[in-house]
Amino acid sequence: MIAFDNVDFGYGDQPILAGVSLTLEPGGFYFLTGPSGAGKTTFLNLVTLATLPKAGRATFFGIDPAGEDRDGIATLRQRMGMVHQNCQFLDHLTLRENIALPLEVSGRRRPEHDGDISDLLAWVALDHRADAHPPELSGGERQRAALARAVILSPEILVADEPTGNIDREMGEKVLGLMVELNRLGRTILVATHDLDLIRTAKRDVSARVMRINDRRIELAGAEL
């Protein structure tokens, strides 16, 4: 699905990731862990095409983004869902409108999607907040709303950056539970987190692979998890 072959990335002369070679398989559940500043977010930026490799080759759904123009890269992004730690919403739109936004920007919005949006809101237990504006939502509600927005286009992969970083344990497990559900529906999940307890909890329910960033390289974590 997404393959990296000897990929390097850095800012200016400062290397962040070096020689990254891995493949994210369809239907896989992946955790990415490592200390703060190790390059987790940078790797997620590479996975979500927010940045492109400095060296090496990366392919997304069989497509090399190096040969794509900006519209082509935007189209690839529409096949992914992204949940940030600090979920970004358009504050002047309601929660329902924010969740529908990916449908709008991809030109796929149809009247029949109203029901899908209601179903999604119910799935993340926010149906009673549909008309609220993002600043009115709590941290946990924002995370769940971000998850709903990320899956509205039925993405092939969901990428989450510290999705439980700003919420309490109970809410974190709820968000994780939703991602496990998605994985069971065949979606690939990639979660960057430094919360090892969260990884242990997930591994009880799914067969997750854990990757760790160590000295600018990404390696499979050992059995200590």
Added chain:
Amino acid sequence: MKALASALSLLRGDPKADAVVPPSGATGHLTALATAALAFLTVFALAASLAADRAAARWSGALQGQSTLEVPITAEGREAQAARAERILSQTPGITRAEQLDAEQTRALLSPWIGDPSVLEAIDLPLIFALREAPDFDPAGLTQRLRGELPEAIYHRHEAWSGRIARTAGQVQWLAFTFVAICFGVTAVVVTLAARAALAMHARVIETLRVIGARDTYVARAFVRRFTLRGLTGALIGTALGLAVLAALSNGPELSALSPHGFGEWVLFAIIPLLSAILSFAATRRAAFHVLTRLA
């Protein structure tokens, strides 16, 4: 063709897409105000340019094919000199009309230059002949003949003056055109700055849209349409106000020359809001894509 389709797509608008970008508040109103002020000034610059063009055409037309023969009175005497001049003029091919001004007409002609009427009474006024020339008239031939047969005569060709007037009017016209161009240039700069300010203000919105897979055209569309409409609205108001003032001025004698003549000239002013809208469109589109291409 693709660019035109893209432009039409951007202008067609989509209320939902437009709603993605929050209102820009004062920035938007100030853009429309600045565009209105520039359109108002452009109306007067264009009116001045058209007035200069009309004046040049009128003056050149009025002086075309006309000349004057001035004969200072010598010891030979007024009647003898007049008879000699009339004979030369009547025998010169291409002179279609030669009319000698009487004393009253000559005084009227000279009085603006001399000033004091008593001076005109005291001097021996020269003979003045107003000449009309056919297109094939040879002025060099007449000059040569006068040099031999009436050497005191001074031959004035009006075309020399009309050329200078036309050149001066042309310079005024270019100056006005330059002013028009500057106004449009400043319009583009103002809209670009306002668009960049709006894009910077809404950087988080743009980032969010990019994250969820929005294409550059989608993001740019809301900004471009908004600023194009502001440019058009401001320019329409400014042009309408400018034309209203011009219409009011046409009632007075001093600046009536500035008021447009004929349907064609009035229509020309419709270009101002149209061009302002096109400039606003191009400036915002360029600014938007410039900002967007700097993002990943």
